[in-house]
Amino acid sequence: MGILLSIVADLGVPNFYVLIPEIIVLTVALTILVLELFTKNKSLLSALSIFGLGLAAISVFFIQEGDKTLYGLYIVDTFSLWFKFLILITSITIFAVFNPYIDSKRSYYGEHYYLMLFSILGMMIMVSSPNLITMYMGLELMSISLYILVGLLKRDYKSKEGAFKYLIIGGAGTAIISYGIALIYGKTGTFDLIGIALKLQDNIDVGGIGGLVLLIVGLALKASAVPFHFWTPDAYEAAPTPITALMGGVAKLATYATIVRVTVDAFGGSSEVWAPAWAVLAAASMVVGNFIALRQKDVKRMLTYSSIAHTGYILAALASGNGVGFFAILFYAMVYVFMAIAGFLFLSAFERNEGWTNSVEDFKGLAKRHPIMALYMLILMFSMLGIPPTAGFMGKFGIFLSLISADVWWLTIVLVITSVISAGYYLRIVANMYMYEPISKAKFNLTQIEKAVIGFLSILTLLLGVYPAIFWEISNLLTNSLLMTAVAR
């Protein structure tokens, strides 16, 4: 106790006030951890989680921006606050449809709730890390919770296999990141992103490049960019579908935000090193993701590969290495999270029904069997394809803008060609829904909440395409916030 008191006396009490969202999520997670031992009441646990996430999301609005706390290990700026808000809000949608899914699979574990909360906490830490160590902690908290979540499906061998694969490859990724951090620390003597930027300035040498490349490889692995994507299809397919939505939507969002923050704040001066690296990863992801997605019969797997392709689109914006690129990447990441979550939750809702196997065949005649849901899926598919007036188009427009402004023509052409290829599989879903007769007349049993959540997300996708100015303004603010932090210190 004596040591602690003397540290506090030296450095001052950290400002815990700005950590309220994290504290709320942590408290709820710990409460559930204990509560789950005494009750099997799923509705209670999930209501408590949603309440906690909602409260945390609201609390974001009452926080002073621009503070660093925990002795410089934690940053609370516009960037982190907005992403925390987005993470919390989108997680709520997943919790909202989680219970029915688990019921139908008869695979209840109390651990689900607090593990999901812990992974969300990890994402919140990731997006507000001004420091490689904080980032590493957040990344690990998120990843380890997700490794377990992927395996939590009773009586399903594939789930265990996917989890194991994810664990091994994800573990390798973490190791690579820590090597990278170590190299960078050896070169610069600091973990602080701004400190690194100051030390490296423009003359990055072998040590710095080595560290940066390892960091890029590790982060690309977490974002499932080709050629580090091999865990993705298995883990995504094996996981309980709402967890897939968490991984493919929310976790991706946090990863992209982290990638942007690290590249901009720590390596802003050496874009000539990382821009080509991201460009190559982006091109490979677009080509491989889209071509393999074309061959998939299973829609969950198809969406997984499409998410790899989208990683490619998003990383492509980084290849421009300029402000427009950050602007575009943030916008696309924000709108993609809605599409991805809605897509996977759509499957999760239908999976509960007898005879639904997620195969493309199951979509035949869906427009007749469930017109509204088919319409939502239509919006989502066209949005992922990038057809206006959906948010997906605005995202791609931003990426085109950034690539052309940086004169990266070859990547622009790759983006165009692969987009056209992606039409092949998105259109197949739409065609199956609208242009075939239903294969069975059985009614679908969907809860009101599921319909409402998926409807909300897809209509949001449409509205953000018709009037994207608000989200562009937000990504503008976030880019400025990032660049300001980089310039200010």
Add this chain to the structure above:
Amino acid sequence: MTPTFETASFPILSVSILIPFVAALIVFALNEKVAKPISIVASGIVLAISSYLMLVYDPKDYKIQFYEKYEWIPQFGISYEVGVDALSLTMVWLTALAFFVSFIWSTNIQNRVKEYFISFLILEAACIGVFVAWDLVAFYVFWEVMLIPMFLIIGIWGYAERLYAATKFFIYTFFGSLFLLIGVVGMYIYNFYSNKVLSTSYFDLLNVDLPHNLEIVFFLLLALGFAVKVPMWPFHTWLPAAHVQAPTAGSVILAAVLLKMGTYGFVRFNLPWFPEASKVFMPVMFTLGVIAIIYTAMMAIAQTHIKRLIAYSSVSHMGFVTIGTFALNMEGVNGAIITMISHGLTSGALFLAAGFIYERLHSYEMKDLGGMAKFVPVFATLFMISVMASAGLPGLSGFVGEFLALLGTFKVSILTAVLAGLSLVVGAAYTLWLYKKTMFEEELLSEERLKEYSHIKDLNSAELWSFLPLVIFMFVIGTYPNWWVNLINSTSAFVLHKIVGG
């Protein structure tokens, strides 16, 4: 020459985009019995508005009239900017007319009636949007939005191979339009770097001083986007497939409106934006145009499927528009615009006729058809007029446009004009062949087939009323082309102002 604007006191163009859209929402909310009346009323109002606009449009000086501009995405300098000049206006009118006619025609849709009318209404809103938008991003949004309903129309209500045709249509156009997007974004960025202006407005991009090689690149990017839509040879292969498989009303819209978007793009963007590149590419465009005219006319003669024949004839007519446009003189551009209008009327009528024949005889194949004229005299007359207009008989609309286009071409390249002119003969051959094989020659039919004929009825009132407006305007344009030429003259002068000076 910077165009002046005449701001609208009432946002009448936005209203005419919104009416079909709101109608679609209403149809969505109500049941399918009212879908058709609501659609007819909505498109009727739009037709009335556009006709009114055409009458009050002032063709003397070049002004963008009924102009509106609102901020949309200020971060990029993107706004919602609509207005019309004569080219836009005639296209809007054609769109409104084609949709009105299609809605009246669509009586016997039994399958998913609500979705059918919703798709068409959204398509109408998007098509009008394309023609009135002056902001490039808004233009592109409308241009692409159209793909979704058209994909569904071909894919849901089409014939046997509909899925293949719909996907082919979608992928071809999507491919082309992405290049169009790159071109537009490239212009926008170049404008930003050189003039520090963040704007996607047509008028800001009009005055960008491009270096020669960039001008060529942007010309090609935009041209690729438009050429797929026109469609120009060799990008035309999606068109016969789409036409053959689409339902009748879908074919009418495809031929009368969607194809015009490509040529509209050439006249609107390529000529004023890239005057030097247009001159450079004139021989290339002439070659492609002549190939389209002759090759597809030959293809048309070889067809036995009547819709495929009409589809190929469309490509051929679009070839005239291409050479007229790239003759780069007043006669040529005027001729191109009038051919666009005229082709909208004639091809619309021909596809209606094909639909009529199919509904009576349940076949599009020439070997199953023939000898109808005796049983359906009214239809036979109207069909004859449409066929003649399409072949370019003087006194009907087709002649005016093609004559002007050829006249313009003749001034520049005699060889092109002669080759294109020769194909008019082929054109007459396949349209008359079409008429003969469907209307006459009952002696070639078997006894049983002839027995079935006794049941067929002439045009019912819905069909008559969808046919009549098209035929009337074929006469109007053909006999009094002066009014139309006057209307579009100042616009053509504006389109060419950088090329011929002044």
